[in-house]
Amino acid sequence: MSMRSQVYEWDAARTNVSGTEMTTTQFGSALSIFVGGFGNNITKPAETTATQFCVIEDIAVTPSAFTMNAGDIAGGSSYRGLPTGPTTQDSTGIAGPRAYVQIRINTTDYFLDPDNVGNDGVPGTASPYPRSVNFQPCFNLYPDVYVLPGQTWDVRVTAYQSNNYTAGDLSAGDLQCFVKYTLYDGPDALIANKLLEMGISVNPGNVDWYKRTLIQSQGM
């Protein structure tokens, strides 16, 4: 198939390929979910070949909740499923990891602050993964992000609230990230490029429309 819906889920506590679980020490640093060296990784950076075109359609990361700070909640408690700190004294007003997810194309960060400085990306609170009744999205990635042929792309997670977790390795589900993208390959990648030149959004519907137009113009 030449148009394929693809997903990638990262969990800080898995060890596939990387061999290492993420720990609270890595909080504050942007970690690649593909080759960051922590959590489940893949063998090489994500990149498109000369005959591929990638459209990133959704990104999401573990949400956080705003609560009350300093000694309000007993140690080891949770707020709507998110940890609030291993000890009472550690509660800071945030439940969960306070995580953000950024897209990077080659060396350029996609999300910027209004002062044109690259930021941490989309908050998990705005685009939560997993989604629940308690945590629903108020962000959708529109317009989509295009990764052109030959480009390298990355998704980077930054979390800040390490004191909500017991020092050491994170547990499964503590910090997760999700990416949904569509991979266009071969002739469909050429059509995707053509659509891009024409200023038409690249999505499966428009690729099909372009094919139909070509077929009709040939009188078939």
Added chain:
Amino acid sequence: MSMRSQVYEWANLSTSGNFMLRRGLNATAVAVPVDREISVFTGQYGNNITKPAETTATQFVVIEDLAASAYVGGAVQVVINTTSYFQNPDVTQQAGVPGTASPYPRGSSDTVTGTATASNVDNGVQLLNAFELTPDVYVLPGQVWDMRYSQSLSNVSADNGALGVTGSTLAVAAFVKYTLYDGPDALIANKLLELGVTVNPNNVDWYKRTLIEQQSAAASAAAAAAAGGAQ
């Protein structure tokens, strides 16, 4: 890329003092003044950026969504240059969109209660948005824009017994989602504005397609005319 989805999240969290640039590890909630509009960009509470948000001559911003904490009468206002976007019917100042109408995060509660040992600190109500920013808010080239958070009650328990827990400060937040049009797409956005067409990625694409079709038609007509003249 010339059309980009962008987000900005503000929270009253700081690692030292009342504010900090960007974000830091294990920040904690700070007190926010009551009934005072705080710029989420440069208000000197929580995470800030280096300068006010403004568009250059080749940029066009469309603000598509905004949200605020619902807990303590939080609200968020958009200010373009010196003009507040949301006004009372008698054209007087108001706080803006209440967090209860556009809660951040979606699904959060409007109530915070609890004890020093309670594991749940709200009443379990999940608020959804009753407000959508339609039509969007346009920030034209060269304009300065701001998002201002305000709250009608204190987020410090010593001043607000309704918080239910002594000696605590409540974390509050605001969120904005906008699309930044840059370069040629900003020019097209201006053109759409002149035409009275809504500025969104679909319509920018539509305008580009129209231009291409016109150029193709003109090229075809010129070729046909040239062929006719040669006969």
